[in-house]
Amino acid sequence: MALCVFPPSKHCTNHHCYRLPVTQQIRRKSSVTVRMTASSGVSYEEGELDRPNWTGQTPLSRLVASLIAFKPLYSLLKLGARQVFISTAEKMNVPWREMTKEILESEVYKEMEGIENKSIVYPDYYLSPFHAYDEGNLSWLAAAEAEAATMSMVKRAIPDASSLEEAIDIVRGNWLNAIEQHHQQYSRNLKIRDILDIGCSVGVSTRFLADKFPSAKLTGLDLSPYFLAVAKYKEKTSPQRSNTFQWMHANGECTGLESQSFDIVSICYVLHECPARATINLAKESFRLLRPGGTLVITDNSPKSKKLQQLSPVLFTLMKSTEPFLDEYYLLDLEQTVKDAGFVNVQTILTDPRHRTLTATVPY
Numbered sequence: 001m002a003l004c005v006f007p008p009s010k011h012c013t014n015h016h017c018y019r020l021p022v023t024q025q026i027r028r029k030s031s032v033t034v035r036m037t038a039s040s041g042v043s044y045e046e047g048e049l050d051r052p053n054w055t056g057q058t059p060l061s062r063l064v065a066s067l068i069a070f071k072p073l074y075s076l077l078k079l080g081a082r083q084v085f086i087s088t089a090e091k092m093n094v095p096w097r098e099m100t101k102e103i104l105e106s107e108v109y110k111e112m113e114g115i116e117n118k119s120i121v122y123p124d125y126y127l128s129p130f131h132a133y134d135e136g137n138l139s140w141l142a143a144a145e146a147e148a149a150t151m152s153m154v155k156r157a158i159p160d161a162s163s164l165e166e167a168i169d170i171v172r173g174n175w176l177n178a179i180e181q182h183h184q185q186y187s188r189n190l191k192i193r194d195i196l197d198i199g200c201s202v203g204v205s206t207r208f209l210a211d212k213f214p215s216a217k218l219t220g221l222d223l224s225p226y227f228l229a230v231a232k233y234k235e236k237t238s239p240q241r242s243n244t245f246q247w248m249h250a251n252g253e254c255t256g257l258e259s260q261s262f263d264i265v266s267i268c269y270v271l272h273e274c275p276a277r278a279t280i281n282l283a284k285e286s287f288r289l290l291r292p293g294g295t296l297v298i299t300d301n302s303p304k305s306k307k308l309q310q311l312s313p314v315l316f317t318l319m320k321s322t323e324p325f326l327d328e329y330y331l332l333d334l335e336q337t338v339k340d341a342g343f344v345n346v347q348t349i350l351t352d353p354r355h356r357t358l359t360a361t362v363p364y
């Protein structure tokens with residue numbers, strides 16, 4: 001028997017529901033806490049469950065889903081979520097409104113012409129309202145706010161950090177170190193020449209990858225031409241780097257790029273925004289694009305994170321109201337998905353209190 005992850009709602013008409021056997025319902029882990037050690041040597045604590053009880057098939061998760069499916073309440077939640085995003089960010093010294101204004105009043109619009117692939121066919125899931133924006137990621141406002149939203153997400157992961165910069169150093173630094181260590185260990189000295197950043201958004205992760213691997217050529221790929229226009233504009237207006245950058249408007253599930261043309265494929269904070277079928281396709285496409293010995297790195301929310309398992313009901317309800325695919329994300333066995341795509345040496349660590357980093361290799 002299989003159950004639909006969502007209650008009958010607009011979700012079911014927008015996409016093919018991903019079905020999971022009931023045996024994959026949540027269970028309490030036998031050990032109470034496990035510590036996972038990030039490459040920095042700092043360890044982060046796992047919670048008691050396989051995944052938060054506000055995800056998947058649990059009564060709590062179903063209750064939240066049915067609240068969100070009630071349209072008038074959904075509209076209120078969406079508004080509330082937006083206010084919470086902005087005020088929480090500004091309390092953490094992320095100058096949200098200032099950063100947004102700077103982009104919206106810049107010459108970023110000129111970049112669209114050279115970036116947009118007018119013949120692209122967007123997958124249906126991408127056209128859902130998202131992050132409290134009715135047009136999802138397909139708007140200038142979403143693009144202008146994306147970097148501030150990323151900073152805010154990073155600071156929330158390390159609330160005790162003495163500054164935003166320290167939080168960024170920990171979250172992005174542990175992720176980059178995990179890539180480097182995995183590649184050194186398993187890739188038989190395969191030089192890092194070409195890096196693909198799938199779901200690069202406005203280029204923040206792409207720039208971090210560039211700084212870590214200064215001799216690599218970077219390709220940032222995204223489905224939003226608005227985000228890519230900001231990425232290109234930022235590249236032009238930031239201090240020059242030694243790397244070369246290419247920005248590509250395409251679907252990461254079927255990029256059209258040449259097989260075996262990358263040494264690293266990164267998918268950073270993308271999968272919690274995707275239905276399971278897209279994640280499966282992204283893993284297969286990454287496998288095709290990597291050279292033998294190449295490294296896949298995926299970083300995103302960890303189902304095992306103690307912090308996420310203990311999130312307050314207000315916060316997880318607001319979050320679920322703006323992230324339509326969270327349940328599918330938490331239910332999917334990511335390690336198995338990556339192994340099924342052909343990868344070996346599949347490893348996952350908590351690289352900060354909220355996020356896991358999975359690394360894997362294409363066999364020789």
Ligand SMILES: C[S@@+](CC[C@H](N)C(=O)[O-])C[C@H]1O[C@@H](n2cnc3c(N)ncnc32)[C@H](O)[C@@H]1O
Binds near residue numbers: 126224267268270
């Ligand atoms: C949260 S953002 C990623 C942030 C960025 N990687 C970072 O670390 O700062 C998620 C991005 O994934 C993109 N995305 C979602 N599905 C995609 C797909 N199938 N192909 C390419 N990009 C996709 C979205 O447009 C969005 O820009």
